[in-house]
Amino acid sequence: MTRTTSEDAGDSWGLEDASDEALVRRAKLRDEAAFRVIVDRHGPAMYRYAVRLMRGSTHDGAEVTQEALISAWRSLPTFEGRSSLKTWLFRMVHRRAADIQRNRRPVPIDDQLLSHVARPAVDNPLQDVLDSELLEALQEALDELPWLQRSCWLLKEVEGLSYAEIGEALSIPVGSVRGHLHRGRRVLAERMSRWR
Template identity: 65%
Template sequence: MSGGYGGRAHSGAASDEALVRAARVGDEEAFAVLVQRHGPGMHRYALRLVGGSDADAAEVTQDALVSAWQGLATFAGTSSLKTWLFRIVHRRAADLHRSRKAVPIDDQLLSHLVPGAEDNALRQVLDEELLAALQQCLDELPWNQRAVWLLRELEEMSYEEIATTLALPVGSVRGQLYRARRTVSERMARWR
């Protein structure tokens, strides 16, 4: 390991830009800090995008991190590091998606969208049915609509961040999200 980053504290002391500069000259410790900082979000997005398979999400995230390490010299800084990393995750997940049939999103990933059933057995059954219906609906969305919906609704990214992440114009992001929300709304109407 290179000693450029040295003994600095790992907990957010340095900006992404400073860490990228250090990592570009081979400082693996600086890159490790970036992985600690952004890796969990990248994995969470990959997990949702590939349908809840932890093995697939780990593969996508690992491939994305390897690509990021190898491609740091190409990171121009015109977007945030986070959106650049999420774009790489999206590309790796799209590659995996093309090579395999769609896999459903795990109910646990969507469970925070539904209030807890507490001790009411009927409510718990209805919540499970709701999550299953939402999962099926998301699985059937076209790839870009699903990605835009996940980034907006679950990752809470702005339209601009989504556009940068997916390399789409902001207008396309808005259109994809509108169509995704309309489809989800129509298919989930019985749950209102």
């Protein structure tokens, strides 16, 4: 990316209120200020999705998000707008996460390292234990879902995308999105039944 000059900075006024389409038009012309607004607007959701796809790893989630944003910057000139910018960016995250998962070898965890992790002081120990157990159980259940079921569930339930947007983001038909969501929800309901 090239640096924005002080002359260019005058052009960035009001970009925060610009539509995604207007930002894309400017970013296609290599306007870094417009791309920064895109990152600020969609980056947090991309990161949340990446972390959850990467089984809660904030390090891996950050790596996936960064690679997806770099890829988006490079690919913007070819973005045709057939899908929304948001779904296109989620597709970038999905692809980068899939690439990392496919190329990664499992790393054994040393149990002694985990024993040194101290829990922070809490005001309501019982509730905190229950909350952490619930979240841990949900994360474990999500981790056991097949890749597309987990992706569909996260995009629908966490990011609030429509079936059509999920289909666009994952490059699958809407009927497949519905099927993956149905099967994923059924498995999660069975796994989380003790928490009802």
